[in-house]
C-alpha cells in the first residue's frame with residue numbers, strides 16, 4: 001500500500017478512507033494477496049457446493065423476500081440475479097453526485113471484502129475496475145426504505161457490473177455497454193448469490209454517513225471560529241468561555257469548544273469581574289453548549305458509522321469456514337438511521353445558533369454601535385446602502401429550511417413488501433435529509449462568516465486581534481472584499497461556500 005492508496009483486504013477502513021476514495025484523493029487498491037482471494041472465493045465455492053448438494057438456498061433457489069416460498073428450479077437459478085436488479089430498476093429523484101456514487105461503491109466493496117457474502121473475488125475486482133476508470137453508475141436517490149438494505153439504488157450498481165444501464169464516464173452520461181466496449185471491460189454475469197450480495201445491504205446510507213460526518217466535523221470548527229469573531233464584533237464578554245467555568249461541567253467536547261474560543265479571543269488569565277455587559281445573549285454565551293453537543297457526539301457517530309462500514313450487511317450470511325448459511329437481517333440500517341437523524345439535528349442547531357448571532361450583528365438595537373446591517377458606506381451614501389440586510393433574511397430562510405428537515409425519518413417505518421419487510425429503518429432518507437441540512441448550514445456559515453469578518457473590521461480598526469482571528473480575516477479577504485457599497489453578494493457567497501465544502505481553511509488543531 002502506498003500513501004495514495006486505500007487497501008481493501010477485509011481489514012477495517014475509516015470514514016476518512018471512504019472520503020478519500022470518494023474525492024479521488026486516494027485510489028482504491030484491492031488486495032491480490034492469495035490468502036485474501038482464497039478467503040473470498042471460498043464463499044462462492046461453498047454456495048456452488050450447496051447448490052449441487054442440497055438444492056435449496058434462500059434467494060438462490062427461492063424467490064426474494066416474501067416470495068421465499070416460491071421454489072426456483074435449478075435450470076432457472078442462473079437467471080434470478082438478473083431479474084433481481086431488473087425489477088428493482090425503479091428508482092426516482094435526482095441522481096447521487098459523483099462523489100457520493102464513488103463512496104457508495106467503495107463502501108459496498110468493503111462489505112463484500114469481509115468475506116461473508118458468498119461472491120467471487122472477480123466481483124470485487126469488477127467494482128474496483130469501475131472505480132479505477134471512474135465509470136460511475138447513475139443511481140437515483142429515491143426508493144430505498146433502508147431495510148432490505150438499499151435494494152433499489154444498489155440495483156444500479158449490480159446492473160452496471162453486468163454491463164447494463166447508464167454510467168457517467170468522462171463527464172458524459174453513456175450506456176454501460178458503450179463504455180465497457182470502448183475500454184474492453186467484460187460485463188460480469190452475476191452468479192446466483194451475487195445480485196443479493198451487492199444489493200441487500202446498507203452501502204448507500206453508510207456512504208452518505210461517511211461524507212456527512214466529515215462535513216459536520218468541519219462545521220463544528222467553523223461555527224466555533226464564527227462565534228469568536230461575533231464575540232469580538234459585539235464587544236462580547238470573554239469570561240463566558242473561562243477555563244474554570246467549564247471545568248465544573250465536564251463534557252469534553254464542550255470544554256474543547258470553550259478552549260478554542262478562549263484561544264481565538266486571546267484570553268489569558270481571568271476576565272474582568274465587571275465587564276460592560278455581564279451576560280451576553282445565549283447565542284454567544286451558550287455557544288460551547290450548542291457546538292459542544294456535536295463535538296461530544298462525533299466519537300459515537302464515528303463508532304456507529306465505522307462499525308456499519310466494516311460489516312457484512314447482506315442476507316443470508318455465508319460462513320464458508322464453518323459451512324453455514326446464516327439467515328438474518330443485517331441489511332437493517334438502524335444504526336445509520338439513528339446516527340443520521342441525530343446528526344442532522346445537531347447540525348441544524350449550529351445553523352440556528354449562528355443565525356441568531358447574525359441577527360444580533362445587523363441590528364443596531366443589539367450590535368453595540370455597529371452600523372445598521374453592517375453597511376460600510378459613509379457620508380451621504382450611507383442612507384442608500386442596505387449592507388447585509390438581504391443576506392440576513394436569506395440566512396433566516398436557509399436556517400428555517402434546515403430546521404424543518406430535522407423530523408426524524410427513522411420513526412416513519414412502513415410495513416412493506418407484503419408485510420415481510422414490516423419494520424424498516426428509513427436510514428437512507430435520514431442520511432439524505434442530513435446531507436441537505438449540511439448544505440443549508442454551510443450556506444448559513446458562509447454568509448455569517450462574511451458578515452462577521454465585516455463586523456470585526458468595522459469594530460476593530462487598529463485594535464489587536466489574536467493570530468487565529470487575523471488569519472481568518474485575511475483568508476476571507478483574499479476572496480471577498482469589504483462591503484463598502486451595496487453589491488450583489490451571490491458570487492462571493494458561492495465562492496465561500498465552495499471553500500467551506502473543500503474544507504479549504506484549517507481552523508484548529510486537535
Ligand SMILES: N[C@@H](Cc1ccc(O)cc1)C(=O)O
Nearest residue numbers: 064065066148151200315331
Ligand atoms: N432483504 C430480503 C431480500 C429481498 C430482496 C429483494 C426484494 O425485492 C425483497 C426482499 C431478505 O434478505 O430477506
